[in-house]
Amino acid sequence: MYRIGQLAKLLNVSESKLRFLEQQGVIHSVRQANGYRYYNEDNKQRLEIILKAQHMGFSLAEIRAVQRQHGSKEHPVDCQLLLPMLQQKLQELDQQMQQLQQQRRDMEQLVQQLTPAAP
Amino acid sequence: MYRIGQLAKLLNVSESKLRFLEQQGVIHSVRQANGYRYYNEDNKQRLEIILKAQHMGFSLAEIRAVQRQHGSKEHPVDCQLLLPMLQQKLQELDQQMQQLQQQRRDMEQLVQQLTPAAP
DNA sequence: GTAAAGCTTCAACCCTAGTTGAGAGTCAAG
DNA sequence: CTTGACTCTCAACTAGGGTTGAAGCTTTAC
Numbered sequence: 001m002y003r004i005g006q007l008a009k010l011l012n013v014s015e016s017k018l019r020f021l022e023q024q025g026v027i028h029s030v031r032q033a034n035g036y037r038y039y040n041e042d043n044k045q046r047l048e049i050i051l052k053a054q055h056m057g058f059s060l061a062e063i064r065a066v067q068r069q070h071g072s073k074e075h076p077v078d079c080q081l082l083l084p085m086l087q088q089k090l091q092e093l094d095q096q097m098q099q100l101q102q103q104r105r106d107m108e109q110l111v112q113q114l115t116p117a118a119p
Numbered sequence: 120m121y122r123i124g125q126l127a128k129l130l131n132v133s134e135s136k137l138r139f140l141e142q143q144g145v146i147h148s149v150r151q152a153n154g155y156r157y158y159n160e161d162n163k164q165r166l167e168i169i170l171k172a173q174h175m176g177f178s179l180a181e182i183r184a185v186q187r188q189h190g191s192k193e194h195p196v197d198c199q200l201l202l203p204m205l206q207q208k209l210q211e212l213d214q215q216m217q218q219l220q221q222q223r224r225d226m227e228q229l230v231q232q233l234t235p236a237a238p
Numbered sequence: 239g240t241a242a243a244g245c246t247t248c249a250a251c252c253c254t255a256g257t258t259g260a261g262a263g264t265c266a267a268g
Numbered sequence: 269c270t271t272g273a274c275t276c277t278c279a280a281c282t283a284g285g286g287t288t289g290a291a292g293c294t295t296t297a298c
Binding site for chain 1: 254
């Protein structure tokens with residue numbers, strides 16, 4: 001059981017962010033009599049998944065949507081639900097990349113055209 | 120010379136966005152006696168570049184920075200200044216993609232481990 | 239000449255993802 | 269006990285990227 005400060009330090013996020021994410025319903029903690037948030041391994045793992053998802057470009061809304069889709073039915077991690085989203089995201093990224101590459105080629109060509117001869 | 124409504128329709132953005140972008144100093148228009156904004160080819164091209172840049176993930180702040188760096192000295196398009204930024208962005212994207220691919224591999228493995236046998 | 243369509247400004251508002259600060263309770267150490 | 273580190277809640281604030289609405293010109297069409 002971590003307390004907020006410990007977990008925050010451990011995962012290198014702010015305490016306020018942890019409170020915010022909980023208030024937004026994407027992570028949870030265990031409250032004890034003193035009112036403090038305590039985080040067990042499960043809470044921690046879920047948080048780590050959320051952070052990764054965020055890092056991959058998922059919004060909290062998207063994350064919430066996934067979580068709602070399986071009301072924490074069983075607990076075989078979110079992977080089964082994350083995977084489809086991940087794959088979609090990857091496809092999107094692939095597309096974006098291709099567009100970017102094309103645009104870059106175009107721009108490089110343009111630059112060359114506009115640069116008659118180096119000084 | 121386009122007026123705001125025409126240009127907006129042509130490039131499929133809102134008029135309010137054009138006003139906003141001008142107010143933010145990243146695009147320009149020509150004002151005439153009636154106070155209307157008119158856009159010449161140059162204005163239009165710059166706008167198109169801005170929109171592309173935005174689409175590629177550049178923030179208005181980044182775009183502004185590039186624009187300041189060359190006070191519109193000459194006009195060989197922004198390409199020469201956009202290119203370095205583009206290349207940096209592409210590198211970042213490449214890195215992100217690699218991380219993603221790795222994470223995806225990890226997750227797929229995890230899923231397989233957690234799925235003893237199909238139903 | 240009058241209505242509709244198009245344009246202007248300006249201030250206020252929206253959302254996302256947090257951060258900050260005040261006022262107050264909790265806990266461990268001395 | 270008191271001090272200091274840690275935590276709580278709640279409300280207000282931030283920044284980025286716009287959108288919305290009111291009040292008032294201008295231009296076009298009939």
